[in-house]
Structure formats: structure tokens, C-alpha cells
Amino acid sequence: MSEVAKDVRSSSSSNPLLTAIVTVPSSIVLSALVVLFFLIAAIVPSVLSTHSAFDTDLLSSLTPPAADHWLGTDEIGRDLYSRIVWGTRGSLLIGLGAMAVALAGATVLGFTAALAPRWVAEPVNRILEILLAFPTLLLALLFVALLGPSATSLLISVGLGTTPGYARLIRAQTLKVKQSGYVEAARALGHSWQTVFIQHIAPNAFRPLVGLVALGIGQSVVWASGLSFLGLGVAPPSPEWGALLEAGKANITVAWWLEIFPGLAIVLVALSFTQIGQYIQDLAEGNTR
Amino acid sequence: MTTESETSIPIIDKPAAGKKLLEVRGLNIWFTGQNGERKHVVRGVDLELRAGQCIALVGESGSGKSVTARSLVGLVGDNAIISADTLALEGETLLGRPDSWWRRVRGARIGFILQDALVSLDPLRPVGKEIDEALWLHAWGTSHTRREKVLQTLTQVGVPEPELRARQRPGELSGGLRQRALIASAIALHPDIVIADEPTTALDVTVQAQVLSVLKQMLGRGTSVILISHDLAVVAKLADVILVMQGGEIVEAGPSGQVLGEPQHPYTQQLIDAIPSEHTKGSRLSARGGVFTHQLFAPPSKPFSGNESPLLEARNVVKSFRGPDGVRRTVVKSVSFTLGRGETLGIVGESGSGKSTLARIALSLEKPDSGEVRFLGEAWSNATSAEQLKIRRSIAVVYQDPLSSFDPRWRVSRILTDAIALGDPKHARRARERAAELLETVGLTAAHLDQWPLRMSGGQRQRVAIARAIATNPEVIVLDEAVSALDVSVQAQILDLLSDLQTQLGISYLFISHDLGVIHHMSDRVLVMQNGVAVEQGNADEVFYSPCHSYTQKLLESLPRLEYARLRLAASSR
Numbered sequence: 008m009s010e011v012a013k014d015v016r017s018s019s020s021s022n023p024l025l026t027a028i029v030t031v032p033s034s035i036v037l038s039a040l041v042v043l044f045f046l047i048a049a050i051v052p053s054v055l056s057t058h059s060a061f062d063t064d065l066l067s068s069l070t071p072p073a074a075d076h077w078l079g080t081d082e083i084g085r086d087l088y089s090r091i092v093w094g095t096r097g098s099l100l101i102g103l104g105a106m107a108v109a110l111a112g113a114t115v116l117g118f119t120a121a122l123a124p125r126w127v128a129e130p131v132n133r134i135l136e137i138l139l140a141f142p143t144l145l146l147a148l149l150f151v152a153l154l155g156p157s158a159t160s161l162l163i164s165v166g167l168g169t170t171p172g173y174a175r176l177i178r179a180q181t182l183k184v185k186q187s188g189y190v191e192a193a194r195a196l197g198h199s200w201q202t203v204f205i206q207h208i209a210p211n212a213f214r215p216l217v218g219l220v221a222l223g224i225g226q227s228v229v230w231a232s233g234l235s236f237l238g239l240g241v242a243p244p245s246p247e248w249g250a251l252l253e254a255g256k257a258n259i260t261v262a263w264w265l266e267i268f269p270g271l272a273i274v275l276v277a278l279s280f281t282q283i284g285q286y287i288q289d290l291a292e293g294n295t296r
Numbered sequence: 297m298t299t300e301s302e303t304s305i306p307i308i309d310k311p312a313a314g315k316k317l318l319e320v321r322g323l324n325i326w327f328t329g330q331n332g333e334r335k336h337v338v339r340g341v342d343l344e345l346r347a348g349q350c351i352a353l354v355g356e357s358g359s360g361k362s363v364t365a366r367s368l369v370g371l372v373g374d375n376a377i378i379s380a381d382t383l384a385l386e387g388e389t390l391l392g393r394p395d396s397w398w399r400r401v402r403g404a405r406i407g408f409i410l411q412d413a414l415v416s417l418d419p420l421r422p423v424g425k426e427i428d429e430a431l432w433l434h435a436w437g438t439s440h441t442r443r444e445k446v447l448q449t450l451t452q453v454g455v456p457e458p459e460l461r462a463r464q465r466p467g468e469l470s471g472g473l474r475q476r477a478l479i480a481s482a483i484a485l486h487p488d489i490v491i492a493d494e495p496t497t498a499l500d501v502t503v504q505a506q507v508l509s510v511l512k513q514m515l516g517r518g519t520s521v522i523l524i525s526h527d528l529a530v531v532a533k534l535a536d537v538i539l540v541m542q543g544g545e546i547v548e549a550g551p552s553g554q555v556l557g558e559p560q561h562p563y564t565q566q567l568i569d570a571i572p573s574e575h576t577k578g579s580r581l582s583a584r585g586g587v588f589t590h591q592l593f594a595p596p597s598k599p600f601s602g603n604e605s606p607l608l609e610a611r612n613v614v615k616s617f618r619g620p621d622g623v624r625r626t627v628v629k630s631v632s633f634t635l636g637r638g639e640t641l642g643i644v645g646e647s648g649s650g651k652s653t654l655a656r657i658a659l660s661l662e663k664p665d666s667g668e669v670r671f672l673g674e675a676w677s678n679a680t681s682a683e684q685l686k687i688r689r690s691i692a693v694v695y696q697d698p699l700s701s702f703d704p705r706w707r708v709s710r711i712l713t714d715a716i717a718l719g720d721p722k723h724a725r726r727a728r729e730r731a732a733e734l735l736e737t738v739g740l741t742a743a744h745l746d747q748w749p750l751r752m753s754g755g756q757r758q759r760v761a762i763a764r765a766i767a768t769n770p771e772v773i774v775l776d777e778a779v780s781a782l783d784v785s786v787q788a789q790i791l792d793l794l795s796d797l798q799t800q801l802g803i804s805y806l807f808i809s810h811d812l813g814v815i816h817h818m819s820d821r822v823l824v825m826q827n828g829v830a831v832e833q834g835n836a837d838e839v840f841y842s843p844c845h846s847y848t849q850k851l852l853e854s855l856p857r858l859e860y861a862r863l864r865l866a867a868s869s870r
Binding site: 187188189191192193194195196197198199200206207210211214 | 689700704705
């Protein structure tokens with residue numbers, strides 16, 4: 008860290024983030040490559056896929072991984088590798104969307120719980136505590152039950168399911184920043200509460216969340232796939248990863264690859280986002296104090 | 297005594313000095329950084345400690361005094377390289393000793409007292425156990441005799457009701473008792489040598505006096521003491537020999553009366569001159585020149601006229617808080633004061649006296665339960681927040697810890713331009729230019745604009761904080777322990793800067809400090825607080841020279857003063 012610090016001082020106008028990128032550990036580079044692969048898969052799947060995701064080929068059904076079908080085929084001969092590639096968009100979108108929903112909800116609830124007058128903040132707080140008592144999956148299930156199974160409802164459900172945790176975090180950060188010396192100094196200087204909030208409280212309360220967002224995307228992908236696997240999200244003909252798992256479980260005794268590879272995709276995405284999130288978080292903390 | 301001989305070997309011409317306990321010749325210590333570069337922190341230190349003697353290592357932070365002391369108990373750390381011609385305890389070398397050897401020495405032959413008892417003592421263990429463990433580690437006695445010994449040691453360091461105190465945890469003891477318990481654990485085995493690293497630094501002045509008397513008694517019983525301190529006045533009370541350190545080197549050494557009375561080295565002279573006290577009032581403390589205010593500030597708007605209402609006026613301010621135990625405590629009890637234009641009102645008191653709460657009320661960051669503070673005759677503490685916003689620009693604040701008062705995402709330029717835009721919107725367009733002028737006013741340069749406060753020194757940060765405070769052209773600045781965390785020579789510069797700004801800009805100060813010397817140096821009038829009550833208030837010289845209230849008298853008696861050393865020297869030389 009001290010090396011980075013020195014560089015920052017010598018070229019004080021350059022972005023400290025840029026300087027730090029030069030000294031990135033290899034695990035982060037690897038994670039970034041994985042994320043890049045899946046991002047390409049999500050945006051232009053045709054570049055990476057070898058077959059169509061939906062073309063059936065009954066002659067080569069349930070073939071194990073081989074040269075022409077890298078990750079094997081399913082019971083009606085669809086190429087698994089291509090299905091995973093084509094399913095990326097759905098899975099990632101649900102992950103990103105769920106994170107966005109969670110963040111939006113958590114921001115409103117977290118700031119309210121920390122800054123609103125007591126008679127508003129206290130009930131919000133109690134509700135958050137009650138919601139936190141439910142496991143995330145159970146909470147998401149509840150919302151799916153209310154909204155009906157579909158990609159959109161999956162996104163909203165996972166988002167709402169993870170909201171209470173983030174809300175509590177934002178609340179705690181806000182309370183901490185609110186009591187900090189610089190907030191008091193800004194008030195003493197004569198800034199209005201609104202300015203203090205925009206200039207100091209909001210950005211500083213969000214600072215540690217930057218890393219958590221990346222972490223949360225990976226997590227959301229896992230939750231969403233889990234729900235799809237239970238048959239509560241995207242239905243099987245779609246190549247969404249959870250749906251792939253759900254479809255493959257009927258043949259698990261004869262075709263292990265149908266469960267292993269989609270599972271691996273989920274693990275890789277979650278792990279990479281977590282690694283990157285963790286790294287950003289460390290970077291942000293090292294940059295402050 | 298020539299300048300050359302001072303830098304080599306301390307001459308100890310004390311006839312009573314007993315046998316040689318510690319001998320250090322040519323001690324060098326380097327620290328290895330993460331990147332493998334070496335930092336030379338102690339350079340060629342020589343010292344000698346004889347039985348029954350007290351030597352003091354004096355210097356500012358980073359002078360190498362603590363590292364030197366730690367090398368005598370083998371606690372310098374793994375990343376340090378130590379070399380010395382001689383480093384011996386009663387003839388046995390201390391170099392290259394294994395940990396097991398050090399464990400037998402520490403406590404038994406050399407006791408080590410650290411600065412902060414709250415950190416050094418295990419918070420979950422009764423202090424009696426702590427002392428008991430020191431004995432047990434060295435296989436001293438049986439559990440029964442150890443118990444006796446614990447109580448005896450606690451009595452020895454002046455802890456009342458030792459049986460009760462031995463069962464209490466550090467958190468349940470007051471600062472003074474805690475520090476004495478720590479001393480007890482260090483001297484339980486009657487080590488010949490006790491090293492005390494800033495033993496009174498975190499303590500209130502009355503508590504400091506108690507701890508110093510305990511150390512004095514130890515000396516009387518024949519224990520040798522190595523005292524490490526930045527406070528020359530504390531050192532003057534105890535030390536036979538003073539070694540002044542700067543940048544890892546001993547720049548001056550000699551009998552304490554001589555070093556303090558006729559300092560030879562300019563650095564020693566500078567350290568002594570930098571101490572604020574009643575004698576320095578109205579004079580400069582640092583060798584640095586004055587500052588220029590660039591004529592960028594409006595001259596004091598209205599000259600003070602007798603019938604004008606005071607800038608700040610507090611009337612019977614009362615404030616209470618509910619503690620964690622649910623009990624309501626009144627921390628400020630009906631305090632009144634006035635602050636006139638261009639004047640400095642010093643508020644002095646020990647920790648918990650309510651002076652910081654009073655400052656927050658004066659800043660309208662806290663609303664008083666009853667009573668009020670008025671600004672130029674207008675409602676201030678009890679005004680609506682919209683009205684307060686207008687007045688806020690006229691009342692600035694500087695805190696003890698400037699770093700925490702800066703947003704960690706902001707560089708110096710942003711910190712200042714933000715305040716400038718707030719003070720006078722018409723400056724906003726050339727805010728950066730003005731920020732540079734402000735920095736020059738407080739003794740920094742425009743080059744500091746792009747710095748992160750985190751990477752600046754304590755003195756520089758405090759200068760930035762002062763620059764921010766004057767950016768809005770305030771009439772009053774509340775200084776809440778603003779110089780308390782600074783080294784004495786930096787403190788001297790900051791105090792000079794504040795004086796200069798006051799003369800040139802006509803700002804009034806509400807100066808809050810626990811340090812009586814600083815308060816006397818800066819203040820026109822003084823308010824003494826004890827347990828939330830303003831026990832005495834009046835002209836600074838009157839309060840300090842003829843205090844009426846018993847608490848003020850007690851405070852002043854407890855204050856170690858350098859003048860005693862000077863007087864003693866004068867008397868002995870006659």
C-alpha cells in the first residue's frame with residue numbers, strides 16, 4: 008500500500024484507482040477475465056456459442072463432453088455449452104436487476120431508518136429487523152408466490168429478498184458518518200442539512216457499498232438460479248442456468264455433465280464477482296484510513 | 297562544558313550516584329520497511345544509569361526516545377536492527393538475547409510502564425490478577441503470599457482500599473488509579489530499574505501530580521527510573537539527568553538543572569521557549585516569523601465600542617444527557633459568560649468538566665436544556681435553524697483532531713473552496729486562488745492544495761483547519777483543544793499563528809483547553825470549569841495569580857512548572 012501511496016503523491020492529479028490497477032493481484036485478473044467472458048456471452052452470445060441453444064439433435068442425445076459438443080448434450084441433443092452461453096444473459100440480467108432493486112429499496116429504507124424523525128425511523132427499523140429474521144430464500148419465495156413465476160418476478164423477488172440486509176448496512180454506515188467530525192464541521196461551517204447530506208453523508212455512506220454491489224451480483228445470480236431450480240422462476244425450455252439445473256436433474260444418474268457445468272457457471276460468476284467486490288472494498292478502505 | 301562533549305557521553309557529576317546499572321554506548325537502531333528500505337531511527341546514543349538515579353529522555357514525536365527505551369527491554373520489534381558498542385545491564389550484554397531470557401529480565405529486573413493504562417491492562421481482568429500474574433510469571437511465592445504482596449504493592453503506589461481495587465477491572469477505576477495499578481504491576485518484583493514511557497501524558501493535571509509523586513517515592517526507595525516524556529515540566533520534577541533527543545540523536549545531555557537552566561543546544565532552547573505559560577504571554581513562542589494576511593480580509597468591521605452587546609453571551613446555560621445506564625446527568629450547570637470583540641476567553645477544566653459540551657452549545661450544535669447563547673444580542677442557540685444558518689458563518693470552529701473533521705474524499709483544495717463559497721459567494725469564482733492565499737496566510741503554500749490531509753503532518757493539518765475556519769471571515773473561532781495533540785514546538789507555531797490572526801483580523805477566540813499554560817498564554821479572561829460548574833471566572837492574571845476557588849488553587853498547585861527548575865538552579869548556584 009505504501010508504494011501506491013507514494014505514487015499518488017508524486018502524481019497527485021492522476022486517479023489513485025488507475026495507479027492501483029497496475030498492481031492488481033493475479034486472482035483479480037483471472038476473475039476479471041471470467042466476468043469478461045460471461046459479459047460477452049450475455050451481450051453477443053453468437054460470438055461464443057458453437058451451436059444454437061434450441062436446435063434439437065435426437066441422434067446425439069445425452070452425449071458426454073467431446074470435441075463437437077464441448078460440454079456434452081442433453082436428452083434431446085441440445086449442445087450444453089451453447090445453452091449455457093445463451094443462458095448467461097438471462098441469469099446475469101436477473102442478478103444485476105435484483106441487485107438494482109435491492110439497492111434502490113435499501114437506499115430508501117436505510118436512509119429513512121437512519122435520518123428520519125424517530126416516529127418514522129423506529130417502525131422502519133423494526134420492520135427491517137422482522138424481515139431480517141427470515142432467511143433470504145424464504146423471503147424471496149414469499150414474493151414469488153405473490154407475483155407468480157416469471158423472469159421479472161424472479162428479479163423483483165430476489166431483489167426484495169436481499170433488501171433488508173443492505174438497508175441495515177446503509178443505516179449503520181449513515182449513522183456512523185452522521186456522527187463523524189467532518190459532518191459536524193460542515194454543519195458548524197454553516198451548510199444546510201440537505202447540502203451536508205448530498206456532499207458528505209450519502210457519498211461516504213455508500214463508499215463501502217461499492218465492493219458489496221459486485222459481491223451482491225454474484226449472490227443474486229445464485230439466489231435466482233436456486234429459485235429457477237425449484238421451478239419457481241424461469242421455466243425449463245429457457246437456457247437460464249437455474250432452469251438448466253432443473254431440467255438436468257431427471258438424468259443426473261446417466262448424464263452428470265448436465266448438472267456439473269451449469270453449476271460451475273454459477274459458481275464461477277459468483278466467485279469472480281465476489282473476488283472483484285472484495286478487492287474494490289479493500290481498495291476503498293485502504294484509500295481512506 | 298563545550299558543545300562537543302554534550303553530544304558524546306553524558307557527564308554525570310552526581311557524587312551520590314551508585315553503581316552503574318545500565319550502560320549504553322553507540323546504540324544504533326534501524327527499522328526495515330515493507331519494501332526493504334532502512335530507516336535510521338536511533339543514531340549513536342550513549343547513556344548510563346546508576347542506582348537511585350532518574351534520567352529522562354526528552355524529545356518530540358519521532359525523536360527516537362521510545363525506541364531507545366524499548367531496546368532496553370527487548371521490545372523493539374522484529375523488523376528492527378540493533379547495533380551497539382555496549383548495551384549492558386549490570387555488565388551483562390542485552391544484545392542477541394532470546395525471548396526466554398528477556399522474560400526473566402522484564403518485570404524482575406527492569407519494569408516497564410506504558411503510557412495508556414486503559415490499553416495496557418487487560419480490560420476483562422481485575423487489576424489484582426494483573427499484578428499477581430507478574431509475580432506468578434517469575435515464580436514468586438505461594439498464592440497466599442502473592443495475595444499479600446499484591447495488596448502491599450497497591451498500597452505502596454498509593455491506591456486507597458487496595459482490597460476493593462484489586463478486585464475491580466481497569467474500566468471501573470479512574471484514570472489515576474488505573475495508571476497507579478499499572479505502575480504497581482511493573483514494580484511488584486522490586487526491579488532495580490523502571491522505565492516509564494510517557495507515564496502521565498493522557499492524565500489530567502491533578503491526577504498527573506499523584507502519579508508523579510508515586511514515581512518520586514519510588515526514586516526515594518532507591519529504584520532507578522528512566523523517564524520518557526515530551527513534557528519538560530514533568531521531567532524537571534523528577535530527573536537528575538536529562539538527555540534531549542532530536543531525529544534519533546542525543547543533542548544535549550547533562551544534569552537537569554543545567555540543561556533546563558542554561559541550555560546549550562539551540563534545539564533545547566527552542567523546546568524550552570516553546571512552552572506556553574504565564575511568562576510567555578504576549579510574546580512569540582516559536583522562532584518563525586509572523587504571517588501575512590495579504591489584505592485579502594476585510595479589516596475588523598466595527599471597532600469595539602463599550603455599549604455594543606458582546607459577540608457571544610451565554611446566560612445560565614444548562615445541559616444534561618441521559619447516560620447508557622438511563623440516568624440523566626447534568627454536564628453543564630448554569631454557566632454564563634461573555635466574549636467581546638477581539639478578545640480571548642479561555643475555558644479550562646479537566647476531562648469530564650463539561651467544557652466541550654459548552655463549546656458545542658456555543659456553536660449551536662447542541663441545544664441547551666435551559667438558558668441561551670446570544671450572538672451580538674440576537675437569539676443564537678434558541679433560534680430557528682434558518683436563522684442559525686446565517687449566524688453560523690460568523691462562528692467557526694477548530695477541533696483537536698483536524699483529520700477527522702475533513703471528509704476523507706476531499707483534498708485540501710476542496711476543503712477550502714467549499715468553505716470559501718459558503719462564506720462569500722462572490723469569491724466563489726476565484727475560490728482556488730483564494731484558497732491558495734488562505735494557505736499562505738496560515739503558513740502553508742499553494743503546493744498543499746492538491747494534498748490529501750491524510751498524508752500531511754499534524755501541524756499542517758491543523759493549519760488547514762485554521763485556514764478553513766477563517767475562510768468564512770468569522771468573528772469568533774471556537775478552538776476545542778485545538779493544540780492539545782501537537783508536539784510542543786508545533787504547538788508553539790500554531791499558538792503564534794492564532795495570535796497573529798487575532799491581531800490582524802480582530803477575531804475573538806473561545807479557547808478551550810485542559811492545559812493551564814496554554815490557557816494562560818492565550819487568554820485575556822479565563823473561566824474555570826469543574827463538574828459542569830463555572831467555579832471561577834475573571835481576568836487571566838487574576839485567576840492564575842490569586843485564585844479564589846479551592847479547585848483553581850488545586851489545579852495550579854498540581855501543575856508542574858519549569859520555573860521551579862530555573863529557580864532551584866538559581867538558588868543552588870548562589
